[in-house]
Amino acid sequence: MIACELEPGSAAALSRNLRGDVRIKTLAMDGWTALNAFVPPKERRGVVLVDPPFEASDDFTHLAGGLSTAHRKWATGIYVPLVPDKRAQ
Numbered sequence: 575m576i577a578c579e580l581e582p583g584s585a586a587a588l589s590r591n592l593r594g595d596v597r598i599k600t601l602a603m604d605g606w607t608a609l610n611a612f613v614p615p616k617e618r619r620g621v622v623l624v625d626p627p628f629e630a631s632d633d634f635t636h637l638a639g640g641l642s643t644a645h646r647k648w649a650t651g652i653y654v655p656l657v658p659d660k661r662a663q
Contacts, residue, residue, distance in 0.1 A: 576601065578608040606640050614648035625656040 575598045579585040585602040592598045601608065605624065613622065622644065626633050641653050 575599070576608065576612055578603050578605045580604045606636065609640050609644050610647075613644045614651060618648075618650070621652045621654060623654050623656065628658055628660075 577588055577592060577598065578601045579588045580603060582602065585600070589600040589602075592600055605626070609622065609624065624637065624641065626637050628634075630636075637655055637657075641655065644651065644653065
């Protein structure tokens with residue numbers, strides 16, 4: 575598993591919480607860059623969880639574009655976008 579987080583504090587917490595499992599690699603990098611860099615995985619099977627920050631007004635557009643690009647590279651992959659329910663705010 576590869577887990578990516580750009581925000582330094584969250585990246586450190588992610589690394590701390592996932593340490594100890596040699597199958598997991600944590601990277602302090604932008605998830606959109608990682609999506610393009612690590613798809614498709616060498617195993618050619620897997621699940622991609624995408625949890626954008628949804629802080630900018632164009633994050634939904636960015637999500638659609640990122641998933642579309644990744645799907646073109648790896649059409650058999652399973653993509654799970656985590657989308658917040660903005661109605662609760």
